[in-house]
Amino acid sequence: MANEDKTIAIAGAGSIGCYAGACLALAGRQVVLLARPRIDEALRKAGLRVTDLAGRDRLIKADALSVAADPARGLSEADVILVTVKSGATQDMAGLIAAHARPDAVVVSLQNGVDNADRLRAWLAGRLVLAGMVPFNVVQSPDGELPLRMHRASDGKVIIEDGPAGLVELLDVAGLAVETHGDMKAVLWGKLLLNLNNALVALSGLPLAAQLADRRWRLILAGQIDEALAALKASGIEPARIAGLRPALLPKVLRLPDWLFKLVARRMLAIDPEARSSMWDDLQRGRPTEIGDLQGAVLGLAEKTGTPALLVKRVAALVREAEQEKRGSPGLMPEAITSGLRSG
Structure with missing residues (x-):
C-alpha cells in the first residue's frame, strides 16, 4: 500500500x-x-x-x-x-x-x-x-x-x-x-486490564496521575485486575504485556507503598498531571460510558467461567448509577466503593 x-x-x-x-x-x-x-x-x-x-x-x-x-x-x-x-x-x-x-x-x-x-x-x-x-x-x-x-x-x-x-x-x-x-486478542485484553482504571478516575474525579499515586485507589484497581486475570486464566486467554510489566505482576506492583510504587512504576506515571479518562469526560458531558465494554467484558467472561468478580461488578454498578444521575463525576472516595462491597 x-x-x-x-x-x-x-x-x-x-x-x-x-x-x-x-x-x-x-x-x-x-x-x-x-x-x-x-x-x-x-x-x-x-x-x-x-x-x-x-x-x-x-x-x-x-x-x-x-x-x-x-x-x-x-x-x-x-x-x-x-x-x-x-x-x-x-x-x-x-x-x-x-x-x-x-x-x-x-x-x-x-x-x-x-x-x-x-x-x-x-x-x-x-x-x-x-x-x-x-x-x-x-x-x-x-x-x-x-x-x-x-x-x-x-x-x-x-x-x-x-x-x-x-x-x-x-x-x-x-x-x-x-x-x-x-496476537491482537492478547493485546486487547492486556489493554483492558489497564482500562479498568478508567472507571475509578470517573468515579473519583481525580486526575489520573493523582489517582494512581494514592494506594487506596490502586488497591481497588489491583483487586479488579485480580478478578479479571482469574477469569482470563479460566478461559485460556493470556493477556499481552502493555505497560512494561507482565500482567500477572500488575496487582503486586499496584499494591506497593506509595513511595516504592513511584520508583518502580515510573512508566505508568509518565502522564500529564491533568489527564483524566474518557469515561470521566463522558460522565461530565452526560453521555453513556464504555463501562459495558470494559468492566462488562470482565463480568461476561467471569459469568462464563464461574469465577467471582464482585469488585468489578460493584465498580460497574456505581458508574451506571452516575450515568443515570447525569451530574458528572460523583467524586467518590475509595471507601465508598470498598465499604459498599462489604455491605453488599
Missing part, C-alpha cells in the same frame, strides 16, 4: 480521532475527519492544535483541514478507515461504512474494549477489518477554547493487526507511532 494518493478517513473525530488525524495530516497524508457538529464547527473556525508529552506543539489551520459532517463525503473516497468512535456507536458507524465506503477500503478499529473489531466484521461481511489498540490518553481542550486542542497525555505505540503491505508505513508518523502484533 503506497502512501501516495491514499486517503485516510477518521470515522469519529473525537479526542483520539482528531489527534491521530492531525498527526497524519501534518505528515502529509490525505485525511478526512468525519466529525459531529460541535467538533466540525470548531475545526472550521480555527483549525486543530495537537500537543504531546514530548513537547510538540503543532497547528493545522482550518483551510488545511478536510472535515466532513456528511458520512457520504467523509467515507466514500477512503482507502483506509480508522474507526475511533466509542464502543456504543460501533454498530451505527458500521452501518455508515457499509452504506458509503468503497468495498475495498481497509477498516481499522482503534477503540477500547476487546470485541469491536469482531462486531465490525460481523456487520461488514466481506470487508477487511483489522483490530487495533491505542495505548495513550488524549485530553481535549475545554469547550469554547479555540483552536481546538488535542493533547496526548501519555506515551506508547499504537498496535494494529497485520494487514496489507504498506499499511503500517502509511500510518506510522511523528506523534503517532504504529506497529503490528500477531
Whole structure:
C-alpha cells in the first residue's frame, strides 16, 4: 500500500480521532475527519492544535483541514478507515461504512474494549477489518477554547493487526507511532486490564496521575485486575504485556507503598498531571460510558467461567448509577466503593 494518493478517513473525530488525524495530516497524508457538529464547527473556525508529552506543539489551520459532517463525503473516497468512535456507536458507524465506503477500503478499529473489531466484521461481511489498540490518553481542550486542542497525555505505540503491505508505513508518523502484533486478542485484553482504571478516575474525579499515586485507589484497581486475570486464566486467554510489566505482576506492583510504587512504576506515571479518562469526560458531558465494554467484558467472561468478580461488578454498578444521575463525576472516595462491597 503506497502512501501516495491514499486517503485516510477518521470515522469519529473525537479526542483520539482528531489527534491521530492531525498527526497524519501534518505528515502529509490525505485525511478526512468525519466529525459531529460541535467538533466540525470548531475545526472550521480555527483549525486543530495537537500537543504531546514530548513537547510538540503543532497547528493545522482550518483551510488545511478536510472535515466532513456528511458520512457520504467523509467515507466514500477512503482507502483506509480508522474507526475511533466509542464502543456504543460501533454498530451505527458500521452501518455508515457499509452504506458509503468503497468495498475495498481497509477498516481499522482503534477503540477500547476487546470485541469491536469482531462486531465490525460481523456487520461488514466481506470487508477487511483489522483490530487495533491505542495505548495513550488524549485530553481535549475545554469547550469554547479555540483552536481546538488535542493533547496526548501519555506515551506508547499504537498496535494494529497485520494487514496489507504498506499499511503500517502509511500510518506510522511523528506523534503517532504504529506497529503490528500477531496476537491482537492478547493485546486487547492486556489493554483492558489497564482500562479498568478508567472507571475509578470517573468515579473519583481525580486526575489520573493523582489517582494512581494514592494506594487506596490502586488497591481497588489491583483487586479488579485480580478478578479479571482469574477469569482470563479460566478461559485460556493470556493477556499481552502493555505497560512494561507482565500482567500477572500488575496487582503486586499496584499494591506497593506509595513511595516504592513511584520508583518502580515510573512508566505508568509518565502522564500529564491533568489527564483524566474518557469515561470521566463522558460522565461530565452526560453521555453513556464504555463501562459495558470494559468492566462488562470482565463480568461476561467471569459469568462464563464461574469465577467471582464482585469488585468489578460493584465498580460497574456505581458508574451506571452516575450515568443515570447525569451530574458528572460523583467524586467518590475509595471507601465508598470498598465499604459498599462489604455491605453488599
